[in-house]
Amino acid sequence: MSSLLTQFKRLVGIDIRSEKYTYAKDATFGYTATSRVPDKWVKTTCGYCSVGCGMLLGVKDNKAVAVRGNPDHPVNRGKLCPKGLSEHHILENPGRSKQPLLRKDGVLTPVSWDEALDTMVERFRDIQSRYGNESLGVVGTGQLLTEEFYTLGKLVQLGLRTRNHDGNTTLCMASAVSGYKLSFGSDGPPGSYADMEQADLILLIGANIADNHPILCHRVDRSPGTKPRKLVVVDPRVTKTAMMADIHLAIKPRGDIALINGIAHVLIREGLIDTEYIAQHTNGFAEFAEFVSTFTPAHVSVVTGLSEAQIIETALLYGRAKAAFIGWTMGVNHSTQGAVTVAAINNLALITGNIGRIGAAPFSITGQCNAMGTRESGFTSSLPGYRKFDNPQDREDLARIWNIPVDRIPTARGLAYPDIIEAAVQGRIKALWFIATNPAVSFPNYKLLEQALRSIEFLVVQDGFHPTPTSEFAHLVLPAAIWGEKEGTYTNSERRVSKANPAVRPPGEARPDFDIFLALAEKLGVRDELYPNWKTPSDAYQEWQRVSAGRMCDYSKFSWQQIDDANGIQWGGESLYRDGVFPTADGRAKLHLVPCEPFVEQPDAEYDFILNTGRTVEHWHTRTKTAEVELLDNMVPNAWLEINPADAARLDLKPHDRVTVHSRRGAVADLELRITGIVAPGQVFMPFHFAETNSNIVTLGAFDPISREPNFKQCAVRIERTPMRDRRKQASRRPAPPNLNPHKLHASSPKNL
Numbered sequence: 001m002s003s004l005l006t007q008f009k010r011l012v013g014i015d016i017r018s019e020k021y022t023y024a025k026d027a028t029f030g031y032t033a034t035s036r037v038p039d040k041w042v043k044t045t046c047g048y049c050s051v052g053c054g055m056l057l058g059v060k061d062n063k064a065v066a067v068r069g070n071p072d073h074p075v076n077r078g079k080l081c082p083k084g085l086s087e088h089h090i091l092e093n094p095g096r097s098k099q100p101l102l103r104k105d106g107v108l109t110p111v112s113w114d115e116a117l118d119t120m121v122e123r124f125r126d127i128q129s130r131y132g133n134e135s136l137g138v139v140g141t142g143q144l145l146t147e148e149f150y151t152l153g154k155l156v157q158l159g160l161r162t163r164n165h166d167g168n169t170t171l172c173m174a175s176a177v178s179g180y181k182l183s184f185g186s187d188g189p190p191g192s193y194a195d196m197e198q199a200d201l202i203l204l205i206g207a208n209i210a211d212n213h214p215i216l217c218h219r220v221d222r223s224p225g226t227k228p229r230k231l232v233v234v235d236p237r238v239t240k241t242a243m244m245a246d247i248h249l250a251i252k253p254r255g256d257i258a259l260i261n262g263i264a265h266v267l268i269r270e271g272l273i274d275t276e277y278i279a280q281h282t283n284g285f286a287e288f289a290e291f292v293s294t295f296t297p298a299h300v301s302v303v304t305g306l307s308e309a310q311i312i313e314t315a316l317l318y319g320r321a322k323a324a325f326i327g328w329t330m331g332v333n334h335s336t337q338g339a340v341t342v343a344a345i346n347n348l349a350l351i352t353g354n355i356g357r358i359g360a361a362p363f364s365i366t367g368q369c370n371a372m373g374t375r376e377s378g379f380t381s382s383l384p385g386y387r388k389f390d391n392p393q394d395r396e397d398l399a400r401i402w403n404i405p406v407d408r409i410p411t412a413r414g415l416a417y418p419d420i421i422e423a424a425v426q427g428r429i430k431a432l433w434f435i436a437t438n439p440a441v442s443f444p445n446y447k448l449l450e451q452a453l454r455s456i457e458f459l460v461v462q463d464g465f466h467p468t469p470t471s472e473f474a475h476l477v478l479p480a481a482i483w484g485e486k487e488g489t490y491t492n493s494e495r496r497v498s499k500a501n502p503a504v505r506p507p508g509e510a511r512p513d514f515d516i517f518l519a520l521a522e523k524l525g526v527r528d529e530l531y532p533n534w535k536t537p538s539d540a541y542q543e544w545q546r547v548s549a550g551r552m553c554d555y556s557k558f559s560w561q562q563i564d565d566a567n568g569i570q571w572g573g574e575s576l577y578r579d580g581v582f583p584t585a586d587g588r589a590k591l592h593l594v595p596c597e598p599f600v601e602q603p604d605a606e607y608d609f610i611l612n613t614g615r616t617v618e619h620w621h622t623r624t625k626t627a628e629v630e631l632l633d634n635m636v637p638n639a640w641l642e643i644n645p646a647d648a649a650r651l652d653l654k655p656h657d658r659v660t661v662h663s664r665r666g667a668v669a670d671l672e673l674r675i676t677g678i679v680a681p682g683q684v685f686m687p688f689h690f691a692e693t694n695s696n697i698v699t700l701g702a703f704d705p706i707s708r709e710p711n712f713k714q715c716a717v718r719i720e721r722t723p724m725r726d727r728r729k730q731a732s733r734r735p736a737p738p739n740l741n742p743h744k745l746h747a748s749s750p751k752n753l
Helices: 002-012 087-092 113-131 146-159 174-184 194-198 214-219 240-244 256-269 275-281 285-292 297-304 308-320 338-352 371-377 392-402 417-426 446-455 513-524 537-548 560-566 630-635 645-650
Strands: 023-026 030-033 040-045 054-060 063-069 101-104 107-110 136-140 165-167 201-205 230-234 247-249 324-328 361-364 431-435 458-463 476-479 488-491 496-500 609-614 640-643 658-662 667-675 683-687 715-721
Touching: 040 496, 054 087, 063 087, 101 113, 113 136, 113 431, 113 458, 113 476, 113 513, 136 146, 136 417, 146 165, 146 371, 146 488, 146 513, 146 537, 165 417, 174 338, 174 361, 194 214, 194 324, 201 308, 230 240, 230 308, 247 308, 256 285, 256 297, 256 308, 256 338, 275 338, 285 338, 297 308, 308 338, 324 338, 338 361, 371 488, 371 537, 392 537, 417 446, 488 537, 496 560, 640 645, 645 667
Parallel strands: 136 165, 136 431, 201 230, 201 324, 230 247, 324 361, 431 458, 458 476, 609 683, 640 667
Antiparallel strands: 023 030, 040 054, 054 063, 101 107, 101 476, 488 496, 609 715, 640 683, 658 667, 658 715
């Protein structure tokens, strides 16, 4: 009754919500809404993307009530993107996972932590005893703190004794890692964000930073008083970043390799190369010059759809710049040729000497908040500290630090993420443990992933959110703390280590991932051996300092307190390879010959469009965090499909029609149509965040042979108007978990996905 009375008062204007909208004065930031005035501000680092913004999290009565950009942090200088500005809301998300759940008689049932971990150990040991240690696969995430991922690596490889351990960063950054290794002998982005402000030319390839890394846009801003520079954006789509550019090269999908080789051709032809640097610091130039001699502007024009004048102009801008910066993200990495495309980019930097100095770098802009930290400290594609599995000295060094026999350390990496899923389909992997990742939405070719989850005997999902499309398949759900509730470090794209601090307690029985890993180690009987006297993530950090000491990614030079006080510290300084010496056998970088191959699935008469997928600034990955943030969900509540006006006219489609995207693997129905010149004829685009209209139902299960990163960006599709009977059925079509009674499952609101 009181609710109806309140509604009546508001309707007639008696109640104007004055209490809700009163203002008060915060001691730090001045006047603001009373509800947003905290008792204290906690300094921390954003937990979304890899930019690594410093922030202040306002806390009142153990609740996060506000977020502000940290004006003293060198990365963002007080600025935040829409996700960062609303990040405190995820802590009170109604979709938070709050208690361990074990499936009993088809129903996920609350259990104690002891029962949950005892069951997990019992099932893992049983499966490994019957099928071998490597019948267990573990997939972590770039959302974990460095201390947590380091702890997890030891637990999986030395405690559970399986090599089949990878991270979801393989879905976004593995090609950058592999490309750096191909060219320079090691992972590690050579440059810094400061380079974007000091460069004469910024060349962005497949990098829509305005949506994906919006705070970096300020680095390319040419406001009065800043150094004049040119911005060139290479992207098939007219992205927000392309709209900022001096030159937008609307390249054909997967024409990037031809363009890069064509730029190299012009540079060599025009003498715009650094012959001294090439002679002293690289191998393979003669072969490389001969290889790119065929990539004439005329040839590259045919392959890329660009004019010869555009190709030559871009090459001359790059070659004549005193300092030239090349940045890239998923438009390069999400390809079956992603790793070698990165190597081709590195070629340009090497032949012009644009590496190892301010303003000049080939720079991978990373995806997740701690993708860099997990690459450095993990036990996945390499050993901790950028060590190599096949290097005896590297293994002996680690064995000595860890006080274990050297034969405990694997001599080769295990299966990469896609191969773990394939092995589950084939029956070689019988148990899976997913940590803070949602592959039922993020993994390409959903049907293959579904088959894998139906094929295994035991699935553990450890996450801060439940239900998710992946946790609905789980036999065991472990509730984890998230950003704002735990302590450690993140390392951003420019190798800057920043502190993440706890501000509130985790909800219900949720625990920090670090505590879960130690508790599991206790149950396995390996805690004293692997983590002697460890109690907090600080203990993990101190061991990680010893492990990384003397390595390229050396954390031994700064403590947690120093990191916090300095608002982040870069390992390696502003530029790597300043001396031109690379971590290869002879100290030289390698120039690679990179052919331009057509993408795997070309359009044809039946599937006549090329589908491109990507992000929108308002949402994060599979929306487990952002779907319940009202501000963000109201801005972008649903996915859409972009199509060129010429194609829409040919198909007799109108703006806001509901359409279905069909591929050879499945169909995504009921998408809102946006008719726009942002996409070229023959191409369509849709965002990948939405479980209800999951783009990975139609994407291709093709992977880079070197990095194992998926080819999310190009597959052949056709577009049809959605029949009325099929509208709004997409979310309800998600299959029930394997071998379970679907009528006993917990109901899931689409907003919780």
